[in-house]
Amino acid sequence: MTDVENSPNDTAATADGPSDDVVARVLASAESRSSAYSLFSSGAQALQTEAGADSIGDGEQLDREDRKALRRVPGLSTELEDVTEVEYRQLRLENVVLIGIYAQGSQDDAENSMREMAALAETAGATVLDGLLQRRAHPDPSTFLGRGKAAELAAIVQALGADTVIADTELAPSQRRALEDVVKVKVIDRTAVILDIFSQHAKSREGKAQVELAQLEYLLPRLRGWGESMSRQAGGQVGGAGAGMGSRGPGETKIELDRRRIHTRMSKLRKQIAAMKPAREAKRANRRRNSVPSVAIAGYTNAGKSSILNRITHAGVLVENALFATLDATVRKNTTADGRIYTLADTVGFVRNLPHQLVEAFRSTLEEIADSDVIVHVVDGSHPDPASQIATVRDVVGEVGARGITELVVFNKADLIDDDTRLVLRGLEPRAIFASARTGEGIDEILTAIGELLPDPSLEIELVVPYDRGDLISLLHEKGRVISTEYVEDGTLVNARISSDLEPQFAAFRVPAGAIGA
Structure with a gap:
C-alpha cells in the first residue's frame, strides 16, 4: 500500500504535470502490483484455507452455483448512457485503486480498514491494483485529497490502467465530482460498494426491496444534471390546452423529474416493506405465545x-x-x-x-x-x-x-x-x-x-399426572422444563418448571406442598 504524506507543496498541482519523483513512484507501484495484492490478501489467507476445506455440517449449499453464475464477466465495457439513472444502481467495477485518509497515529487502523475495503471491492467483482493512504487531519473539502495529491492520483491511475477509484469513506457529492474531474475516471465511495454487494446478494422479495430503498436514499442527493438539454420546456399558444402568457419557462428539468420519480418509488417501497411486517410479527407473536x-x-x-x-x-x-x-x-x-x-x-x-x-x-x-x-x-x-x-x-x-x-x-x-x-x-x-x-x-x-x-420457566410445580394423560407430560416437555419424574400408584409424579400462563391447565393435578412426604 502506498503511503502518501503531506508535503509543503502538495496542495498545488504543477502545470507541467507530476514531478519526476511522482512518476518514478508510479512506475515502481506498477512493477510491485503483486505486492499490493499480498498486502490486501494477508488478512484473508487463513480464510481462504478454511474456505477450501470440506464444509462439514454446512448441509447442501444450494445457492452457491446460482451466486457463482451471477459473477460479472471481466473486461466488459463500463460505459453508462445515463449516469443519473444507473450510476449507483449497478456498479460494474473492474480495475480499481483505493484511496484513504488517516490522522496522526492511526496508520494501523487505516491499513486494516483499507484491507477490508479491498475485500469489499473484490466481493463486488473488482480487481484491486493498488491502495493509497494520505496522512492529514481532515479531508480536503473540494477534492478529498487536495489538488496536488489528486494530480498524483491521476498519474497513478493512468500508469496502472485503472478505470475506477474507490474512497474508503463516504464522499460528499461535490468531492466525488471534483475528484472525477481531476483523475478522469469514475470515483465512488465505500457506501456505494457496500450497496452494490447488497444488490447482488439480496434474494428474498423483502431483501430486494430493502436494498433498493437504501440505494435510492443514497442516490437522491447525488443526482447530477447535464445542462440545458435536460430541461423540459413549458408554454404554448393561448388557445392551447391550458397554456398561454406567463406559462412559458424552463419547466421541469430532467434532474427534478428524476427526483420526483425517486421519491415516488421510495414511498412505494416503504409501503411494501411495511406490508411485510405483520407476517413477521405474527410469527414472532406465535413463538411468544407458545413460550x-x-x-x-x-x-x-x-x-x-x-x-x-x-x-x-x-x-x-x-x-x-x-x-x-x-x-x-x-x-x-x-x-x-x-x-x-x-x-x-x-x-x-x-x-x-x-x-x-x-x-x-x-x-x-x-x-x-x-x-x-x-x-x-x-x-x-x-x-x-x-x-x-x-x-x-x-x-x-x-x-x-x-x-x-x-x-x-x-x-x-x-x-x-x-x-x-x-x-x-x-x-x-x-x-x-x-x-x-x-x-x-x-x-x-x-x-x-x-x-x-435461555430464560427458565418462572413457576415450579409438582404434579401427579394420571397415566392416561400422556398429553400433559408431552406438553410439559415441549413448553416447560421437567426436573424429575417418578412413577407412583396414582400416576406420574413430575417436578417441573412452566410459564405462568400454562398453570391453569395443570391446576387440577397439582400436589400440595409436603403432601407427598406425608
Whole structure:
C-alpha cells in the first residue's frame, strides 16, 4: 500500500504535470502490483484455507452455483448512457485503486480498514491494483485529497490502467465530482460498494426491496444534471390546452423529474416493506405465545455466523468466503439438552461505517436481534483487529435497541489462531467461548451456554399426572422444563418448571406442598 504524506507543496498541482519523483513512484507501484495484492490478501489467507476445506455440517449449499453464475464477466465495457439513472444502481467495477485518509497515529487502523475495503471491492467483482493512504487531519473539502495529491492520483491511475477509484469513506457529492474531474475516471465511495454487494446478494422479495430503498436514499442527493438539454420546456399558444402568457419557462428539468420519480418509488417501497411486517410479527407473536425462546446469531461480516448455524442445525445456509454472503435472515429450530425448544436465527453481518441507509432499510430484519432472548455474538478470532469488530457490532446492536439483551461472545475460527492470540482474546472477553465451525471445537460448549442463558420457566410445580394423560407430560416437555419424574400408584409424579400462563391447565393435578412426604 502506498503511503502518501503531506508535503509543503502538495496542495498545488504543477502545470507541467507530476514531478519526476511522482512518476518514478508510479512506475515502481506498477512493477510491485503483486505486492499490493499480498498486502490486501494477508488478512484473508487463513480464510481462504478454511474456505477450501470440506464444509462439514454446512448441509447442501444450494445457492452457491446460482451466486457463482451471477459473477460479472471481466473486461466488459463500463460505459453508462445515463449516469443519473444507473450510476449507483449497478456498479460494474473492474480495475480499481483505493484511496484513504488517516490522522496522526492511526496508520494501523487505516491499513486494516483499507484491507477490508479491498475485500469489499473484490466481493463486488473488482480487481484491486493498488491502495493509497494520505496522512492529514481532515479531508480536503473540494477534492478529498487536495489538488496536488489528486494530480498524483491521476498519474497513478493512468500508469496502472485503472478505470475506477474507490474512497474508503463516504464522499460528499461535490468531492466525488471534483475528484472525477481531476483523475478522469469514475470515483465512488465505500457506501456505494457496500450497496452494490447488497444488490447482488439480496434474494428474498423483502431483501430486494430493502436494498433498493437504501440505494435510492443514497442516490437522491447525488443526482447530477447535464445542462440545458435536460430541461423540459413549458408554454404554448393561448388557445392551447391550458397554456398561454406567463406559462412559458424552463419547466421541469430532467434532474427534478428524476427526483420526483425517486421519491415516488421510495414511498412505494416503504409501503411494501411495511406490508411485510405483520407476517413477521405474527410469527414472532406465535413463538411468544407458545413460550418459544429465541437466539440470534449476530456479528461482523465474514465472522462465520452461517457456518455456526449450519454446524448446529445443518440448515444448509450458504457459506462463502465473501463479505455479506448472508442478507436474508434464516430461522431454524433447535432443542436444549433438557428438552426445551428454541429458535436460532442467522442475521445479516455488520461492517465498520455501515451506511445509515442500510441500518434503516434493514431495521425490519434486525428486529430478529431486538426480539431475541440471547445474542450469540460471533467474532473472527483470526482477524488482526477483533476489538474494533466487537465495538462495531455492539454499536449497531445498540442502534436497534438490543443493548440490554444477554450476550454470548464466541471467537470463531479457533483452529486458525495460536495460544498467544488466545491469551490476548481471553483478556479482551474473559467469558468468551473459543469455537471452530470447521472442526467442531467449542460447539457443544456453545449449546450448553445457550441452555444456561435461555430464560427458565418462572413457576415450579409438582404434579401427579394420571397415566392416561400422556398429553400433559408431552406438553410439559415441549413448553416447560421437567426436573424429575417418578412413577407412583396414582400416576406420574413430575417436578417441573412452566410459564405462568400454562398453570391453569395443570391446576387440577397439582400436589400440595409436603403432601407427598406425608
